[in-house]
Amino acid sequence: MAKAKNTIFFCGECGYESTKWMGQCPACKAWNSFKEEVIPSLSFGGTAKKKGFGSENTVISITDVTAGDVSRISSGFEELDRVLGGGIVPGSLILLGGDPGIGKSTLLLQVFHKLSSAGNEVLYVSGEESGSQIKIRADRIGEFDEKMKLFCETSLPDVEEAVRRSNPSCVVIDSIQTMYDPQIASAPGSVSQIRQVTGVFMRLAKETNIPVFIVGHVTKEGNVAGPRILEHMVDTVLYFEGDRFASYRIIRAVKNRFGSTNEIGIFEMDNVGLREVKNPSEYMLSGRKDDTSGSCITCSLEGTRPILLEIQALVATTAFGNPRRTSAGTDNNRLNLLLAVLEKRTKLSLSDKDTYINVAGGLKVSEPAIDLGVVAAIASSAGDFVIEPKTVCFGEVGLSGEVRGVTQAQRRITEAVNLGFTRIVYPYANKNAEIKESGAEFIAVSDINEALRAVSRKG
């Protein structure tokens, strides 16, 4: 069969283009990811004589631009505002990704509830649910007034027209994978459709100064389905994540043109939608059993916020040849490294022991400042001693067993003291961060042996 000339192959993972099919993508090395699509009749991102995003199409000097006219809109959720860098920036395109059923639609509906109650007209475009289905969910969240507009449609030109005509103060597109441009032959959710749809919404947001949230589904690897290019095009990429079995949800920014990407926001799902968790440390420590060995409280910094976490360790004799070392919530390679340091620099013998680490509450932490907490929890389980429940222990552990200083030690210590912890084991390098007037006992340590002596002490 003669091959149609007007088709092109796209890598479904990264958006790489090729005129012929390939088994492996040369750009992202994904196997079997190429899909054939008809070349779109439109050039991406509009026509050749397309105007710039500003009102005038001229070169200007940066000193002539005033940033003061960017007044952010509050989403009504402090947790979300902080992740966005202080609120929603007008004219920004925000991608919200997450597993199915994690609560993306619920979160945006709640944001719209708050925005519309504050007198803003908002437009919720749904390609996934019918009006009555959205209404069922909305009734659980609260009472909406007529400022909240719904549009259940998947055709891109219709949605674009509706947005321009109704000129709302914020738009949600739920979801990007259901929207399609009839001028492009490929199916909704395909690479060229997603590129086209995102391009149109980007232009729409910049031209009208309306902030647009787009919901994106994630693949089993955890990336937003569709090519990486989607993440490059938008201003902000937020991921909504959490354990399916736990009720808390975490929102984090992986890209943000208008703020930092370190912040996280914590929510809890209950029967009236999502609720903000304003004090995550208390939340993470609730339900803790503090009279067992193998448990240590440490402090991790998420953005500007210190969060106290319980590290649990279980050390047990290996039944088979190779010891198992697994960690949930922390990096497995880091666990292997810390076990090697413990083996070499202390008297503990762990080579014939299985070691399991768990960060209680299901939070994922990658910060090295929790090393000392992990080490202490392992030693506590291996030596079967209970760490005093009011002890907090943090610091980075180096290969020679030294305890290294961490950033923002003062913040961590303040959080621990505020929550009633009375013994703080921390790096000697952060000695000046201690708060003498708090009455807590401060033990600055410079290596892991000192740290283990400090945490195993009674009284």
Ligand code: TYD
């Ligand atoms: P949803 O917002 O539909 O997820 P997504 O858009 O990310 O696919 O998530 C809904 C889930 O949250 C669903 O499994 C039910 C649950 N839920 C509650 O527990 N309480 C509530 O008040 C609402 C509205 C949903």
Ligand code: MG
């Ligand atoms: Mg949804």
